Amino acid sequence: MKIVDDSPPILTALDRPNSYIGRAVPRPNIARLTQGRAQYVSDVTLPRMAHVAFVRSPHAHAKINSIDAAAAKKAPGVIAVVTGAELSKMITPWVGVLTHLKGIKSAPQHAIAVDRACWAGEAVCAVVARTRAEAEDGCELVQIDYEELAAVTDPETALDPATPVIHPSLGDNLTFERVHVAGDPDKGFAEADEVIETTFVFGRHTGVTNEPRSIVADWNPGDQRMTVYQGTQAPHMMQNLFAKHLGLQEHQVRVITKDVGGSFGIKVHTYADEMAAVALSKLLRRPIKFVADRIESFVTDIHARDHRVKARIGIKNDGSITAWEIDDLTGIGPYSVYPRTSGIEANQVVNLTGGPYTCGNYKARARVVFQNKNVMCQYRAVGHPIATAVTEGLVELAAAKIGMDPLEIRRRNLIPDDAHPSQGPSGIKYEALSNHEALAHLDAMMNYAGLRAEQERLRKQGIYRGIGFASFVEVTNPSAAFYGVGGARISAQDGATVRLDSTGAIFCHIGVSEQGQGAEAVVAQCVASSFGVPMDKVRVIMGDTDNTPYGGGTWASRAAGIGGEAAWQAGKALRQNVLAVAGSILQAKPETLDISNGVVVDKGSNTERIGLDEVARIAYFRPDTLPAGVQAELVATRHYVPRQWAFSFTNGIQASWLEVDTDSGFVTLLKHWCVEDCGTVINPQLVDEQVRGGVVQGIGAALFEHCQYDARGQLLNGNMADYLVPMAVEMPDIEVGHVVTPTADSELGAKGAGEAGTAGAPGSVMNAINDALRPLGAVPLTDMPFTPDKILRALGKV
């Protein structure tokens, strides 16, 4: 922890009176969640509110010849039936590109399809009714004449001349391509004793937030304002987009985000049906509610991953890695998702592959292609699980090839902890990483040697258990380099406004938002610590564009590192303001005073001088008793954005311990470990639970989750009975350990922790399965999810 510059040298932030930094305090205000008193958007009801349901294309690609809404319009409860063409008069289409992803292209996407549907599930007509059930009844009566078109579904052939081009005006089905060469990969491969080459496949999967996407849009023609209740991760971004596409000013739009039932990147995008709901509210001049049902979620919530990566690694017999090469192909659906683009993930794969290692001979190509399937975009740990599984899969295959222990090969190749600042093979800049310390910590935590001995012993009894590792680097605390430089109006900075109320408590308004991570707790901890009050005296207000400083919201693990720092700085600034007033009341120099436990004290001795409630009383109600010229400023605002480093790269390592039943192909997870370095740990319990939740999402990708399509672009398992998600009984206990390397970019030194679990889990599970099956001569498994049939096939049993 760094010294806080305005405190005596021996005092650090951790030592400040009332410091909550580093303490596992429970989250304030979560009793409302345990008591069923939360307010999710799906709970919101407004006067005159109507519900919308959408008629969705049954075809992956089809021309819409005509829509006959006559019968639907007469159905009980139906208020309006609106087609894409009709709605396009109210809302303009959008194109999901960013200028810094050179060459990325996409086509205009409408709120409701006009003339043509491009994936099975795209909305082609809206029915608004008194209840959702009546709206759905109405949908059944809409007659649509489709002309089915050839569907592009296989990314491998999407660029073939014989494949139809989905958007003829774009010329081909290539959304984005990036080629990157660093060092001398040809020389690296030539120097290698062994070259291991394989193809990794990552199935499409999706977020399956427990609460489906929900929105209530309320256009009030009386005050010419749109109020949108939305379960979003980025309220200010959505405010900007609603205004832009409805032809309004930003100040005419208010986005309110209260409780959100899970997000994970799913709820940070622009969805056509949500844009439609907002436009319908303006059109019909009344509140419109849309809550996706689970089947709609499967066919419209962004999907994720879907990469095939041809990859090579060169290795010497002494374990040194000599070169990397990847060729990544990913299919993203018919549109690049707005405004973050569907190109960012492949870009991230190029950035992060080989990330924690010294070998800089690296050749990469990534291609992103259009398809007639649901759109694909950023989900938790964008690109990380792909890059990590490819890198770590190659490293363990290489270790097996030369007969080296998998931890030993990492010790020989990971960037030394004292080599920083440094850079990864793709040129990404690291301020400081602790891969070796993390590895050593993991080794001890899991009793690696003991586990290997147990594995050996059990193998003799025909029980096949495996240990797999995955080291990783993780992108957090994004600066403007992520989106701002590409032209997207997504705030990189965040602000916090803190105010002393008349009883001596603090209100903190902040731009980052809460989706269950505990951002509210972290912000309260930061403000309470830097200002000097007990945490129960801090009330945090988030998720309301009318009432919070302009900010980015919560994604890419930015809430603690960026929001927390803004809150910390605002608390400090308010302390100075309050001490200035207290000084004038007490006729003392402000610098001799401090605030501790909600009381103004003499600095050093902690002798009580005056309560904050008394300072507030005088300042607010009896300012006439203050000396002439003293104006109390009991509010302060501070902003923060990382400037020194474009991102805070964090790092860590995971290990999976599992058993494979070689008769059934079933995998039983026995234990999972993750050591992570997120810099200053503001609340260890929250960090641990972020990591655990992330690990389980990564395990889902490794073992269960898969959006399966047929060749005509039909999603075959779009419900929770057929699409498997991790449930408690299949999941292991997960141990979390920490290494702490604070970032010098901020005073708190906090980096993000939200992606770590998801980044490393798929790779470590893959490596553990291959480790378990190695003595049986199984073909290494590299095609996720690793379902029992694939395992039996690798064993040659089916």
Next chain:
Amino acid sequence: MSDLRCDISMTVNGEAVHETVDARQTLVDFLREQLVLTGSHVGCEHGVCGACTVRVNGLIVRGCLMLAAQCEGAKVETIEGVSDTGEIADLQDAFERRNALQCGFCTPGMLLTAQELLASGGVPSREKIREHISGNYCRCTGYHAIVDAIEAVAQARNGVKP
């Protein structure tokens, strides 16, 4: 279609309720929309996620798989009711302290499910706890903290030192 409607009477959280519902209306939609008891949630509407869990005549059921019309004369309890009686106060406290919830959307269903296990007595093993809550989907937590919280309450209720 919705032409079939019926009158129903039941007690919900101890209060007598007389309402007219669509025959096709699920119990959870009835509770959420007609009685505005929004503590029970809808995650999947097809019986997989457990977010809609409520108690009918003392047993937990999936509110999305039961029709409101089936609850004629029944005693229905939701998270709001069991919170107000204090029946699960220790469990709620344990969830809050242990951060056994993130977004909280699964939590009402998870708590009612956990309470059913705990009410059967004894201190269940972690495996038993995992098995019992395995019909309740949580996307956020990773389950570990939920198991910890339930285990701690089982121990406390049975006077077992952790």
